[in-house]
Amino acid sequence: xxxxxxxxxxxxxxxxxxxxxxxxxxxxxxxxxxxxxxxxxxxxxxxxxxxxxxxxxxxxxxxxxxxxxxxxxxxxxxxxxxxxxxxxxxxxxxxxxxxxxxxxxxxxxxxxxxxxxxxxxxxxxxxxxxxxxxxxxxxxxxxxxxxxxxxxxxxxxxxxxxxxxxxxxxxxxxxxxxxxxxxxxxxxxxxxxxxxxxxxxxxxxxxxxxxxxxxxxxxxxxxxxxxxxxxxxxxxxxxxxxxxxxxxxxxxxxxxxxxxxxxxxxxxxxxxxxxxxxxxxxxxxxxxxxxxxxx
Amino acid sequence: xxxxxxxxxxxxxxxxxxxxxxxxxxxxxxxxxxxxxxxxxxxxxxxxxxxxxxxxxxxxxxxxxxxxxxxxxxxxxxxxxxxxxxxxxxxxxxxxxxxxxxxxxxxxxxxxxxxxxxxxxxxxxxxxxxxxxxxxxxxxxxxxxxxxxxxxxxxxxxxxxxxxxxxxxxxxxxxxxxxxxxxxxxxxxxxxxxxxxxxxxxxxxxxxxxxxxxxxxxxxxxxxxxxxxxxxxxxxxxxxxxxxxxxxxxxxxxxxxxxxxxxxxxxxxxxxxxxxxxxxxxxxxxxxxxxxxxxxxxxxxxxxxxxxxxxxxxxxxxxxxxxxxxxxxxxxxxxxxxxxxxxxxxxxxx
Numbered sequence: 001x002x003x004x005x006x007x008x009x010x011x012x013x014x015x016x017x018x019x020x021x022x023x024x025x026x027x028x029x030x031x032x033x034x035x036x037x038x039x040x041x042x043x044x045x046x047x048x049x050x051x052x053x054x055x056x057x058x059x060x061x062x063x064x065x066x067x068x069x070x071x072x073x074x075x076x077x078x079x080x081x082x083x084x085x086x087x088x089x090x091x092x093x094x095x096x097x098x099x100x101x102x103x104x105x106x107x108x109x110x111x112x113x114x115x116x117x118x119x120x121x122x123x124x125x126x127x128x129x130x131x132x133x134x135x136x137x138x139x140x141x142x143x144x145x146x147x148x149x150x151x152x153x154x155x156x157x158x159x160x161x162x163x164x165x166x167x168x169x170x171x172x173x174x175x176x177x178x179x180x181x182x183x184x185x186x187x188x189x190x191x192x193x194x195x196x197x198x199x200x201x202x203x204x205x206x207x208x209x210x211x212x213x214x215x216x217x218x219x220x221x222x223x224x225x226x227x228x229x230x231x232x233x234x235x236x237x238x239x240x241x242x243x244x245x246x247x248x249x250x251x252x253x254x255x256x257x258x259x260x261x262x263x264x265x266x267x268x269x270x271x272x273x274x275x276x277x278x279x280x281x282x283x284x285x286x287x288x289x290x291x292x293x294x295x
Numbered sequence: 296x297x298x299x300x301x302x303x304x305x306x307x308x309x310x311x312x313x314x315x316x317x318x319x320x321x322x323x324x325x326x327x328x329x330x331x332x333x334x335x336x337x338x339x340x341x342x343x344x345x346x347x348x349x350x351x352x353x354x355x356x357x358x359x360x361x362x363x364x365x366x367x368x369x370x371x372x373x374x375x376x377x378x379x380x381x382x383x384x385x386x387x388x389x390x391x392x393x394x395x396x397x398x399x400x401x402x403x404x405x406x407x408x409x410x411x412x413x414x415x416x417x418x419x420x421x422x423x424x425x426x427x428x429x430x431x432x433x434x435x436x437x438x439x440x441x442x443x444x445x446x447x448x449x450x451x452x453x454x455x456x457x458x459x460x461x462x463x464x465x466x467x468x469x470x471x472x473x474x475x476x477x478x479x480x481x482x483x484x485x486x487x488x489x490x491x492x493x494x495x496x497x498x499x500x501x502x503x504x505x506x507x508x509x510x511x512x513x514x515x516x517x518x519x520x521x522x523x524x525x526x527x528x529x530x531x532x533x534x535x536x537x538x539x540x541x542x543x544x545x546x547x548x549x550x551x552x553x554x555x556x557x558x559x560x561x562x563x564x565x566x567x568x569x570x571x572x573x574x575x576x577x578x579x580x581x582x583x584x585x586x587x588x589x590x591x592x593x594x595x596x597x598x599x600x601x602x603x604x605x606x607x608x609x610x611x612x613x614x615x616x617x618x619x620x621x622x623x624x625x626x627x628x629x630x631x632x633x634x635x636x637x638x639x640x641x642x643x644x645x
Binding site: 093262276 | 414429432606
């Protein structure tokens with residue numbers, strides 16, 4: 001009994017760290033550009049299709065293929081900045097959110113046009129043999145994902161809070177006009193954000209999809225990871241790890257113990273309910289910036 | 296702005312919705328055209344018009360919540376679903392007629408909207424927009440997990456045609472007149488709401504909620520009211536939808552539909568009831584064209600495959616949303632108003 005509980009909690013926690021890695025796509029772009037990117041799931045699918053195309057379809061060496069996928073993904077990110085967000089500097093919250101939703105649908109349509117709706121076996125970039133510790137069985141991609149999430153979070157946390165460039169980007173996230181007035185290039189910051197988002201989406205797609213099948217619907221993990229980003233607060237990268245762990249463990253235990261009772265899929269809504277409760281108490285998440293509003 | 300030479304000498308004429316004789320004439324002609332439409336158009340086009348009417352009610356509701364009160368709502372389709380299921384329950388479980396079911400559907404949806412409106416009192420901006428997505432997930436979860444004898448679960452819900460005395464609304468033409476009357480009532484109501492004290496409070500809260508609060512507006516209450524009203528419209532639209540399709544299931548009310556509604560509102564113009572109507576008609580018309588032309592294109596170029604219709608619909612929607620936000624964020628209504636002002640002032644620039 002006890003060992004099962006620990007097993008569910010551990011797997012939930014690792015899944016939560018995967019969510020944190022996906023949610024990093026939201027936070028990194030927000031933290032450097034004040035754009036909330038709803039299209040994270042679609043970027044992940046695009047990254048995944050690029051990896052699939054390079055490694056499985058074109059039979060490149062995995063290292064070369066991944067490098068190619070990363071390069072193309074960064075270029076796509078830069079193109080998105082050039083075509084859409086450069087024109088939106090200083091625009092309203094509504095425009096920003098809606099443009100990324102438009103982008104989400106556009107990317108879904110383009111992925112469907114280019115690759116079609118068929119299922120594709122994603123290459124096992126990370127070996128699938130599970131890690132066995134005593135009685136516990138841990139899937140290797142999830143374990144690797146957890147490690148990558150922690151490393152990425154630490155690196156990005158240092159970058160945005162300690163380095164000079166990162167702090168300049170934080171100013172952009174606070175206010176475009178003030179950042180411009182301080183001599184910070186908002187354009188370059190947004191371009192960097194989207195390039196970084198492209199890199200993260202390729203990395204996340206490999207962790208998430210290794211050995212699974214890939215379709216355009218894989219993007220739904222973007223909405224599954226949304227509560228993690230909101231729970232942490234949109235500005236906090238290190239907070240994502242804690243939020244991811246909480247959401248993952250709650251979800252894992254719900255799936256294991258509550259779902260059989262009600263015969264339904266409570267695990268998919270529990271993160272949202274949890275997020276709603278936390279947001280009503282703390283409207284900017286656990287670690288988000290509290291903005292003081294003036295008239 | 297009125298054309299030159301038109302002066303109002305009494306307050307009632309100045310504050311009337313339809314203010315000049317020319318406007319009355321145009322409205323009467325438009326109404327007559329709408330009444331004659333089902334006798335002139337093919338049955339398919341009448342069905343399309345019915346769909347437009349249902350959507351128009353939902354989008355007008357979204358316009359009140361988002362366009363006027365500035366509260367982004369990504370869950371309008373879920374509220375529509377609540378209305379549709381509400382009407383089904385009233386009809387199937389309680390055997391009450393549609394004229395109870397449709398308003399009741401609206402009330403159920405309004406209650407759901409109220410719950411989310413309360414969170415809007417505390418949660419703002421990005422966070423609020425994203426929590427409304429939760430409405431979508433909760434709706435699907437609740438419907439699928441309640442005992443299937445309550446809401447039909449995965450099998451959905453079928454219901455009888457609406458009846459009013461001897462009239463049975465089972466043909467598209469009969470439904471057309473029912474929907475036309477509903478749209479007329481709802482749109483007239485929306486014009487009243489946005490011109491009222493509450494409507495002006497919505498606009499004040501949208502423009503700056505801190506400033507609105509200092510002017511003595513109950514900001515939290517206003518936001519909750521905006522959600523309640525928008526959800527009520529969505530619920531009525533959903534209930535009418537249920538009577539048109541006569542079958543309701545959760546996959547008719549997806550996040551994707553909510554995004555379509557927002558796209559219609561953006562194309563028409565934020566903060567304009569007429570804009571919501573124009574956007575709805577335009578986008579629905581283009582959707583129908585793509586759907587009906589799709590098979591022909593696939594036949595001409597079989598290499599494209601039948602998935603092209605769905606894919607190109609996505610590309611189209613994405614381009615419409617991003618294109619309008621970049622090039623004309625105020626929508627078609629704004630363009631029209633600019634044109635009208637220029638035309639009336641000609642040959643003077645101002």
